[in-house]
Amino acid sequence: MMRSFKVMIADDMEVFRRQIRRLPFWKEETPFELVAEASDGVEALKFLQKTPVDLLITDIKMPRMDGLALLKEVRSQNLAACVVFLSDYAEFSIAKEAIQYGIFDYLVKPVKEEEMSALLEKVQAYLEKAEQEALEKRKLKERILESVSLYYPTAGTAEIIRIILKGNGDLKAEVHDLIQTTFEALGKDLVRTGLVLDQVLVEVLERMEEEVLWIQTLYPLTSFYRRKPSRTADMDSMERELQEVFGRISGKIRYLVSPEDENSLISDLQQFILLHVEERLTLDRLAEEFFLTKNHLGEVFKEKTGMTLGAYMLRAKIQRAKVLLQEDLRAYEIAERLGYQSAEYFAKQFKKATGETPSEYRRRIDEKGED
Numbered sequence: 001m002m003r004s005f006k007v008m009i010a011d012d013m014e015v016f017r018r019q020i021r022r023l024p025f026w027k028e029e030t031p032f033e034l035v036a037e038a039s040d041g042v043e044a045l046k047f048l049q050k051t052p053v054d055l056l057i058t059d060i061k062m063p064r065m066d067g068l069a070l071l072k073e074v075r076s077q078n079l080a081a082c083v084v085f086l087s088d089y090a091e092f093s094i095a096k097e098a099i100q101y102g103i104f105d106y107l108v109k110p111v112k113e114e115e116m117s118a119l120l121e122k123v124q125a126y127l128e129k130a131e132q133e134a135l136e137k138r139k140l141k142e143r144i145l146e147s148v149s150l151y152y153p154t155a156g157t158a159e160i161i162r163i164i165l166k167g168n169g170d171l172k173a174e175v176h177d178l179i180q181t182t183f184e185a186l187g188k189d190l191v192r193t194g195l196v197l198d199q200v201l202v203e204v205l206e207r208m209e210e211e212v213l214w215i216q217t218l219y220p221l222t223s224f225y226r227r228k229p230s231r232t233a234d235m236d237s238m239e240r241e242l243q244e245v246f247g248r249i250s251g252k253i254r255y256l257v258s259p260e261d262e263n264s265l266i267s268d269l270q271q272f273i274l275l276h277v278e279e280r281l282t283l284d285r286l287a288e289e290f291f292l293t294k295n296h297l298g299e300v301f302k303e304k305t306g307m308t309l310g311a312y313m314l315r316a317k318i319q320r321a322k323v324l325l326q327e328d329l330r331a332y333e334i335a336e337r338l339g340y341q342s343a344e345y346f347a348k349q350f351k352k353a354t355g356e357t358p359s360e361y362r363r364r365i366d367e368k369g370e371d
Contacts (some may be wrong), residue, residue: 005127006051006245008036010044010070011059011086016109020057023116041065044056048079053122056080057107071101081130082123086111108322124188125306265290266304269311271298278318280339283309318353321346325362334358 007026009015015320017037026034035053038044042064048056060067065087074080082104104123107115156251272289274283287294301309317338324334335346351357356364 003031003128004033005031005054005124006035007032007055007057008038008044008047008080009034009057010038010041010062010067011060012039014039015122016059016086016111018166020116023113025116025120032120041067041070042140044070045073047078050075052079053082054127055082055084057084057086060085068101071103075102076280084119084123099274105270108319121166123303125304129304154253164186173279206338208338269301269309273313273316277320278337278339281313314349314353318350321358323348325358326365331358 009020017039021034022038024337025032029181032055035051036047037049040062041058043067044058053333056070056079058067058070062070065073071083071085075084083102084104085106086109088109101217102272106128107119157224189333210364269286283294283298287297290297298309301307301312305312307315321334321338324337329337331347332343335343338346340349342348347358350361354361
């Protein structure tokens, strides 16, 4: 039997609710079921408190309670897995602000059938993956607890670190202090996972070996400690290297310790891209921001979303370009704001993505506004 995902629409304009309602995605043979509509945020919240949904599609500006306030309530009470904003170009800054509260995505009114189709595919993939990974996480925690009790019955974090760092007796006290401080901070940061640091380290080392990630992260760490530095002049550069290594490890731990944290990685990536859409974005910059290799970032993003990071960045820029084209800006000004090297290249990318040149798109939108 096909899994059914519950959907709710909240918009004070009946014309937009009707337009979405008439889209061919809510039929019996599809995985999405439109279970409710609301004309304002208060009405929507009352329904959601009784019947949580998988997907909430909500307008931003509504009477009594707007979309942003509704989003905050939904997130704090865990009433919907995915929240999508409906916005027009004038509300883009509000939609952008909503990113910090965990919005899944946004659609520009009026919603096109192909855009809704792409969104629902992404939502379905996200929800199905989340359900599978929740099950895997429960099994993983059981396995970690079992492995800790069997193989590390008395060894604490300090002992595990001592084994990893065996043979580094000549390290200076400053480096030892840095190690201790870093692991203490890392331990506090990982409390939210529900696992003690000992368990986290065991699992991370095990999974790094299984996934050959130890070549990239664990080996540089151990080889660094085994150098036994003898010259004080080397200490500053070695401390910087140590900090970089721990940065990479802490980044990997966040997304290796629990399958659900890979979903967090995807969400963080998408939010970062949307927040910085008017800047020059590259895979190298994303890798630096998230302390992971660009290959690993690209592979995880493609696996989770079905699209490449490059395609998602282009999509975000094109969506923003559509908004900017409705303002009094020239094409070269929009190209500069979005980080393109030339107006010609921007126009080429825009036409490739939309089938229209920027001027053709602007003319069509202007003609619609006059009707």
